[in-house]
Structure formats: C-alpha cells, structure tokens
Amino acid sequence: MYKLVFLFVLSTFVIQASALWCYQCVSNQPGCGTPFNWLWHWTKVCPEDDDVCVKIIEEKDGNTLITRDCLSYLQGIRTDIPADHYEGCRPAAVDVKLGHYVNNSLKELDIHRNYYEKTTWCFCFLDHRCNGALTIYPSIAVTAVGIVLMILNLL
Numbered sequence: 001m002y003k004l005v006f007l008f009v010l011s012t013f014v015i016q017a018s019a020l021w022c023y024q025c026v027s028n029q030p031g032c033g034t035p036f037n038w039l040w041h042w043t044k045v046c047p048e049d050d051d052v053c054v055k056i057i058e059e060k061d062g063n064t065l066i067t068r069d070c071l072s073y074l075q076g077i078r079t080d081i082p083a084d085h086y087e088g089c090r091p092a093a094v095d096v097k098l099g100h101y102v103n104n105s106l107k108e109l110d111i112h113r114n115y116y117e118k119t120t121w122c123f124c125f126l127d128h129r130c131n132g133a134l135t136i137y138p139s140i141a142v143t144a145v146g147i148v149l150m151i152l153n154l155l
Helices: 002-016 140-154
Strands: 021-023 043-045 053-060 063-070 088-091 118-124
Touching: 021 053, 021 063
Parallel strands: none
Antiparallel strands: 021 043, 053 063, 053 118, 088 118
C-alpha cells in the first residue's frame, strides 16, 4: 500500500517536471531585487517546451532594475534580446532601427530604449528556478513525504 502511495507521489512530480519553472517579478517589487527572497515570489511554468529562464539586469547611474521571467513572455515585448540563448550572461543586442521612424518629442517614453547605460541578459535552463537566488532549497513537501514514508517503513 505504501509503495503504491509512493509511486503515485513520485509520478506527480515526474509529470510536473516536463516544463521549466521560472521566477517572474521585477526588482521594484519587494523581495525581487538583490538579495532575492524566494519565499515571496512563486514560480511560473514556462509555456513552451524549449523555454529559457531570463534575468535582465539594467543599470543607470548606480541604480539597478532586475527583471526575472520566461523568455517566451519577453519575446513579444523586447527587441534587444541577444541571439545566443545558451547558459550565461551577455550584453543586450542593439536594434538600430528601433524608433527610427517615430517622431516623438516625449523623452520619457524611451522609444529608442537607450535610457539604461548597461543592459545584461542572463539565460539559464538547466535547473528549475535558476533565475532567482544563488542557493537552491529542497521542497518542503518532498522532504515531508520522504520522512513520513521512512517512518512508515520502519514500523
């Protein structure tokens, strides 16, 4: 009976592991900046099978804005995504045609996307929640189920 329950719990984790989980927040939200607080932010399942977790670091005059999300959510919004999406950090791509045909005198709109002095894109996909904190903590549910099964096995 206990082995059946264990196999059922294990199969639910295998089914959920087929998609990548990423944090989704902006550093002006509490706990999303540096240091990152993983207790405040839930992870989202990325919608595409070949998705990548992204952390965008934008800096200007000592101020830093960090955005964490799935790459598929950002592809329709951002045009400065680097061509290489493999693990690691790289500078943003330059789009010379961005805002070229727009005649707008409102500099607050940032049509040319040149407000930030330095924009860095960090990609990761080899581990769940990899665009968050540096340390990975074990799931409380998995640990609790493991302890209960060990106790039941000893009885």
